[in-house]
Amino acid sequence: MNTSNAKMVALSNRIYEEWHAKTVLVQSxxxxxxxxxxxxxxxxxxxxxxxxxxxxxxxxxxxxxxxDPELIKSSTKRVTIDKGRYSHWMETNIDKLVDDLSxxxxxxxxxxxxxxxxxxxxxxxxxxAQLKAKQEIDLTNTAVLEGGIIKPENVLNVLDILIAHxxxxxxxxxxxxxxxxxxxxxxxxxxxxxxxxxxxxxxTFKSGYVGTVSDIDFRQLNVKEITTRNKDSKQVEAEWGIWxxxxxxxxxxxxxxxxxxxxxxxxxxxxxxxYQQVEFYDFFNLYEGRxxxxxxxxVTGKTPPTTFPETNV
Amino acid sequence: xxxxxxxxxxxxxxxxxxxELTEEEILEKETKEAELEAExxxxxxxxxxxxxxxxxxxxxxxxxxLEKQRLEKERIEAEKEAEAKTQEAKTQKDKNNxxxxxxxxxxxxxxxxSIDLGKLDSDEHFKKFIDGKLLxxxxxxxxxxxxxxxxxxxxxxxxxxxxLxxxxxxxxxxxSKQPDSQGDSDVYSKEELEKLxxxxxxxxxxxxxxxxxxxxxxxxxxxxxxxx
Numbered sequence: 408m409n410t411s412n413a414k415m416v417a418l419s420n421r422i423y424e425e426w427h428a429k430t431v432l433v434q435s436x437x438x439x440x441x442x443x444x445x446x447x448x449x450x451x452x453x454x455x456x457x458x459x460x461x462x463x464x465x466x467x468x469x470x471x472x473x474x475d476p477e478l479i480k481s482s483t484k485r486v487t488i489d490k491g492r493y494s495h496w497m498e499t500n501i502d503k504l505v506d507d508l509s510x511x512x513x514x515x516x517x518x519x520x521x522x523x524x525x526x527x528x529x530x531x532x533x534x535x536a537q538l539k540a541k542q543e544i545d546l547t548n549t550a551v552l553e554g555g556i557i558k559p560e561n562v563l564n565v566l567d568i569l570i571a572h573x574x575x576x577x578x579x580x581x582x583x584x585x586x587x588x589x590x591x592x593x594x595x596x597x598x599x600x601x602x603x604x605x606x607x608x609x610x611t612f613k614s615g616y617v618g619t620v621s622d623i624d625f626r627q628l629n630v631k632e633i634t635t636r637n638k639d640s641k642q643v644e645a646e647w648g649i650w651x652x653x654x655x656x657x658x659x660x661x662x663x664x665x666x667x668x669x670x671x672x673x674x675x676x677x678x679x680x681x682y683q684q685v686e687f688y689d690f691f692n693l694y695e696g697r698x699x700x701x702x703x704x705x706v707t708g709k710t711p712p713t714t715f716p717e718t719n720v
Numbered sequence: 721x722x723x724x725x726x727x728x729x730x731x732x733x734x735x736x737x738x739x740e741l742t743e744e745e746i747l748e749k750e751t752k753e754a755e756l757e758a759e760x761x762x763x764x765x766x767x768x769x770x771x772x773x774x775x776x777x778x779x780x781x782x783x784x785x786l787e788k789q790r791l792e793k794e795r796i797e798a799e800k801e802a803e804a805k806t807q808e809a810k811t812q813k814d815k816n817n818x819x820x821x822x823x824x825x826x827x828x829x830x831x832x833x834s835i836d837l838g839k840l841d842s843d844e845h846f847k848k849f850i851d852g853k854l855l856x857x858x859x860x861x862x863x864x865x866x867x868x869x870x871x872x873x874x875x876x877x878x879x880x881x882x883x884l885x886x887x888x889x890x891x892x893x894x895x896s897k898q899p900d901s902q903g904d905s906d907v908y909s910k911e912e913l914e915k916l917x918x919x920x921x922x923x924x925x926x927x928x929x930x931x932x933x934x935x936x937x938x939x940x941x942x943x944x945x946x947x948x
Contacts (some may be wrong), residue, residue, distance in 0.1 A: 409945050409946075410913075410939050410942050410946070411939070412917045413914070413916075413917040413935070413939045414939055416917045416920045416921060417920075417932075417935060417936055417939060420920060420925075420928055420932070421919070423925070424925070438925060439924065439926065440924055443919070443922040443924075444922045444923065520830065605811050643919070661922055661924070662921055662922050663921060664921045690943070
């Protein structure tokens with residue numbers, strides 16, 4: 408039996424899992440979906456979870472008729488997958504390269520994985536930074552944060568503001584995670600908010616984890632495109648932080664494949680085989696209250712970027 | 721003339737007589753002493769000889785005891801070694817048997833991919849039929865086919881009907897062609913693998929992870945068989 412097809416499929420899934428594990432923001436998203444991608448219509452069903460209602464009643468009456476039961480999974484939302492990415496390469500010796508990619512210590516696969524992880528992370532972070540104003544917490548606004556500049560003296564107010572926004576939508580802070588560059592965490596450390604006991608032993612080695620304070624899970628995100636930096640020292644002077652739950656973003660990759668094809672001798676000397684690693688993917692924000700961008704500044708007069716390099720978004 | 725007695729008045733006869741033992745008496749005395757000395761020496765020698773004998777006997781006894789212990793130890797070690805060799809030979813034989821049986825089962829799965837080995841194993845009649853026959857003259861496929869023929873001849877049902885009770889659940893009941901990721905078989909058949917290869921492209925990550933180990937194992941299995 409020719410196992411090349413199966414090997415390619417196993418390879419493409421392996422590449423997906425590996426690049427996914429190297430991300431911080433993408434990995435924090437919900438990636439579940441129902442069924443399979445319809446390749447003709449590119450439609451996919453994503454589960455939408457609604458809150459259960461709490462009904463008031465009285466026990467004075469002898470016969471109590473309860474309200475109708477609610478399904479926890481009450482609906483799915485049909486979305487259209489609109490994005491794709493691919494790498495395209497060729498090799499004159501097919502078996503050698505395929506085996507190389509499948510090896511544990513394959514340098515080629517590692518480079519591919521690292522590249523895809525960086526690109527996916529960058530694209531998603533930029534998309535969040537471009538959310539509408541309704542989903543923005545503006546800490547540069549002096550009406551929101553006194554002085555509009557984050558420093559050790561007022562960093563605890565920042566935490567209070569983040570928590571207040573969660574309380575306002577009747578949600579639980581422990582469901583949320585905060586993503587920003589190391590600049591914010593250095594301020595937390597300078598203010599001695601971060602101490603050894605803030606580290607959760609279960610989380611310490613997980614992707615991007617920095618610490619937990621007041622039930623807020625902090626993760627470090629290194630995407631320079633959503634930061635404003637000093638042109639000389641390259642230090643972050645302002646940035647977009649991200650404040651979200653797991654299902655604040657649905658990031659789905661419903662199609663993954665590695666395909667090969669023959670390259671004729673007329674096209675290249677001695678001929679060869681071409682490869683394409685292809686993924687169809689997309690991301691959505693189905694629950695507005697569960698995803699917010701946070702406008703942050705550390706230096707007077709500096710604000711995070713409002714224009715970004717082109718991506719698939 | 722003086723009295724003869726007077727000549728000897730100042731003579732102490734007893735003392736002087738001792739000093740003047742006759743040669744005969746001296747000789748007798750010396751002889752007696754020599755005899756006594758010889759007797760003493762003889763006794764002493766006898767005592768020493770006895771002690772030597774006893775010491776010799778004790779030494780021999782100890783040596784004999786040590787030798788006995790050494791021989792016993794060697795005997796025990798030899799027994800252990802023999803037992804270990806026997807066990808090793810048995811283990812190797814079992815391993816060879818397992819390898820052979822594993823190969824037979826793999827060949828069976830290739831020929832009958834839709835038959836669930838777990839269900840076959842649950843059939844008490846089949847187990848009785850093959851009891852004592854495994855790894856004998858006929859391989860597992862031969863034994864299964866013989867059993868099916870036997871059942872068909874006995875019950876009158878067709879071969880397909882006889883096989884139906886061992887079919888993999890999803891194929892038998894739902895008509896769905898998707899292989900069972902929780903199935904008892906170790907690997908997917910060729911047909912199942914090809915089908916899954918198409919489905920895996922659009923499978924959700926959680927679904928793929930549930931079949932991933934068996935999927936990759938199946939690839940290796942069919943690759944190995946391709947090389948044979």
